[in-house]
Amino acid sequence: MESSSKLRIVPNDIPDPYYIAFIDEAGDPGLKAVRPIDPTGATEWLCMSAVVVRAKYSGDLTGWVRSMLSTSGVQNPTDLHWRNLPDYRKRVVVNELVQHPIRGFVLASNKKNMRGYRNVRAESARSKQWFYNYCLRLLLERVTDFCYQHAKREHANRRFVKIIYSQRDTHSYAQTAAYQELLKVQAKGGALMLSKRRIMWEVLDWRLSEPVSHKSSAGAQLADVLASAFYQAADTLPPTKWNNEFAKLLKPIMAKENGSCIGYGVALQPTPPSKARLNDRQKEIFEFYGYKFWP
Template sequence: MSSSDKEYGYIAYIDEAGDPGLKRVRPIDDEGGTEWLVLSAVVIRTPREPLVKGWVENIVSKLGIKQRIDLHYRTLSPTRKVVAGQMIATLPLRGFAICSNKKNMRGHRNKRAEKIPSQQWFYNWCIRLLLERVTAFCASRTQADYGKVMPIKIEFSERGGIRYSQSAAYQYYLGLQQEGGKIYLKKREPVMKMLDWDLMEAHAHSNRAGLQLSDFVASAFYQAADILDVKQDIAPASMLKPIMAKEGGFWHDFGVALFPTPARIADLKPDQRQVFEAYGYDFAKW
């Protein structure tokens, strides 16, 4: 994916934790894909782009990390994760987390999604859920921020096995479907005027400070919800409340979105519900 000289008003740094595999899913299967796929976005206004590297360098310095110059969630001690979360929560940015519990998706095929040329329909579907919310947030601000529509530059964190050109193509096909009035699931739709094919790139995590912030968000919510692969801890994700995006004054189903819906379908254990309850989910109600 190539860079572009086009004008943009926002940058969304996107990362993930977990994997998109559906053929076999733990804990249903003894061996298989992760129970969760968490996709995150950290969104900033373009004028702040030159500041992001300094933000991360300051966090790394304050944490007293000597062995590396980048911020990587999984290498941090529990105490450092909390401190880093507190520092990130003071930055002028907005965070989003799409948390997909995959148990109900085990072996599932989405024939509609598969019609769009791609070898990773489930990952692309989750990217759609994320961009629905990111584009809605930026679209609600662009006139006040710039006096005109200013699109979002998307930067993906490169991970093995994911073809980011297919994710960009998926959004392009959604745009064509919207124009023809044929898009499926209309509760939310990506605000396509905020997206541009030429403003989607993939970069190595170590080369983009913004992606390191997004890694923190994705990994913090993954650790808060997962009880199979990591030692569960909701504290780092809880520290992020000041930056997680709200819609109508609420985090749930916007800045923090749990799938499947309604929330009870996910069949989560009490410990797994804690982080979502902290962000406004009511499992008795939904």
């Protein structure tokens, strides 16, 4: 019999990731009051983004960001933050970004039709961020599908994706992990309410996820570029300085499904697009990526 003083060694079975997905958002998930319906309130848009890279490039990200900032003329190139850049520097950053081996995803949710909506089931489970989790779910459905399909084409032995969140003090990432575990259980039992897409659990392991500070993560800073560029292209309310040039320049890296970004690399909510009741300037970026707005 072994001595009880000996420590039991538990093997580390956490899989090594083949991909890393950095996630950030622009706007907020508030629904109680939503602009422009309400003169003051939450943002009209929540734009959630993901930048996906092979894990083997993780050590190169800091160099990529420093090069973008240096080339654009930033004197202290240590922290890429979209809102701090003038337009001419944003243009340089985006033009450099699309030269790198990454894929981008954006889930753009126009919240006017959700104003005042309450998810009673989520509230009963004490979930205070159900709308954020819902939008993240839609984003991860696309990200995990891409990783699953891409790994299969590359005949990769490893295909897991590590999820890294740009940390916000308003979010509980423990709640997010619990929500994802619930979805996984429901998927196994065939009880998912949304059936068109699903999170590809074959490439996800909840232990491969963590929040990081924006300043400490070059990948999170790249995700900020995507989320903020599309937010700037969609939001026409002050204080946003509307400009869709930069979101258009990102097209070479936006993920495609069957040759199209619609509903995949660029996903607009609600569906169909006409439900969003967008103005002409807001429609431009989505029409650029192939959306049609029928009367």
